[in-house]
Amino acid sequence: MLQTILNHRTIRNYSNEPVSREVLQDILMAGTRASTTGNMQVYSIVVTSDPLLKERLWEVHFRQAMVKQAPLVLTFCADFNRFNTWCRLRQADPGYDNFLSFMTAAIDALLAAQNCALAAEEHGLGICYLGTTIYNADKIIEILGLPHAVVPVTTLVVGHPADSPVLTDRLPLDAVVHFEKYRDYTSADIDRLYAEKESLELTAKLLAENQLDTLAQVFTEKRYTKKDNQTFSQKYLEIITRQGFMKNRDGG
Numbered sequence: 001m002l003q004t005i006l007n008h009r010t011i012r013n014y015s016n017e018p019v020s021r022e023v024l025q026d027i028l029m030a031g032t033r034a035s036t037t038g039n040m041q042v043y044s045i046v047v048t049s050d051p052l053l054k055e056r057l058w059e060v061h062f063r064q065a066m067v068k069q070a071p072l073v074l075t076f077c078a079d080f081n082r083f084n085t086w087c088r089l090r091q092a093d094p095g096y097d098n099f100l101s102f103m104t105a106a107i108d109a110l111l112a113a114q115n116c117a118l119a120a121e122e123h124g125l126g127i128c129y130l131g132t133t134i135y136n137a138d139k140i141i142e143i144l145g146l147p148h149a150v151v152p153v154t155t156l157v158v159g160h161p162a163d164s165p166v167l168t169d170r171l172p173l174d175a176v177v178h179f180e181k182y183r184d185y186t187s188a189d190i191d192r193l194y195a196e197k198e199s200l201e202l203t204a205k206l207l208a209e210n211q212l213d214t215l216a217q218v219f220t221e222k223r224y225t226k227k228d229n230q231t232f233s234q235k236y237l238e239i240i241t242r243q244g245f246m247k248n249r250d251g252g
Contacts, residue, residue: 004122009167011126014069014159023123024072027158030119034111042101043109043153044079045116046144047072056143060136061155066128070159075133075140076113078105080245081149102151102245109153117156126161129154135232137239149244169197 024047031045048054049072057075058067067073080096087094095101117127133140133155140152175193185193194215197203203215210222220226240246 001118001122004118007167008121009126009161009165010128011159011161011163011165012064012066012128013162014066014071014126014157015162016069016071017160018071019125019159023125026123027116027119031112031116034108034115036108036111037104040083040104041108042078042080042083042096042105043112044077044082044150045112046075046077046146048075048144049073053143057140057155060139060143061130061132062135064130064132066157067130069162070126070128070157072158074113074116074156074158075144075152076109076116076154076156077146077150077152078102078109078245079150080105081147084149096149097244097247099240099246102240106151106153113154113156116158120156120158124160125158128157130157134236137236141239141243146243151240151243151245169200169202171197 028045028047032041036042048057051068054068054073057073058064061067080094080101084094084096113129117129120127131154133152137152140146140155141150144152146152171193198215206215206218207213210218212218212221237246
């Protein structure tokens with residue numbers, strides 16, 4: 001499993017070979033064995049293989065080809081609907097209509113997603129996380145029929161890789177690990193930690209394509225802009241509120 005983790009590649013091109021029910025069962029079972037807050041398992045996994053539904057999901061995931069190519073689309077949701085229903089049926093009053101509960105369920109969903117990703121890769125399959133899930137969560141709620149107290153958090157496409165891309169670069173270990181206490185970064189630290197990433201051939205290509213001076217500018221001006229971050233933040237907060245996770249103390 002350690003080699004599976006260290007050899008992780010994001011796969012964006014898939015063959016049309018199906019994933020067997022037995023392998024899918026293994027993947028989903030691995031997801032349910034993930035750590036979970038209080039053993040509540042406040043998440044759900046929606047498995048989509050129907051071509052018509054995948055077509056609709058492809059639209060809301062910014063028309064990324066892999067959504068239609070890969071045989072499986074797994075949508076991981078923060079889900080207190082099931083737990084709340086269980087509580088009420090057992091004469092217990094659930095108090096999970098708040099932001100903390102959303103975070104609890106979102107963390108549970110992400111832990112399950114990563115277990116599923118690792119299990120899929122252990123079976124020789126490829127995966128790709130779709131960050132577009134939170135950009136168009138309202139449309140995904142509609143397409144998948146998600147009820148109150150359920151919010152999509154992330155999505156995995158799963159299938160047989162059609163190619164084998166090189167390993168994606170990562171920052172050195174001391175860029176992300178702090179022993180005992182957090183040690184802030186000096187300018188010299190930043191220069192050292194980002195030196196390899198900034199010297200890559202891919203970086204030079206990105207700078208030329210975007211006509212920018214630094215890789216940081218590619219992120220802030222092209223990939224994840226302040227305007228987009230603010231827009232999608234507000235949209236997602238509204239969705240969380242509408243799905244019942246942002247009640248104030250007065251119940252409003």
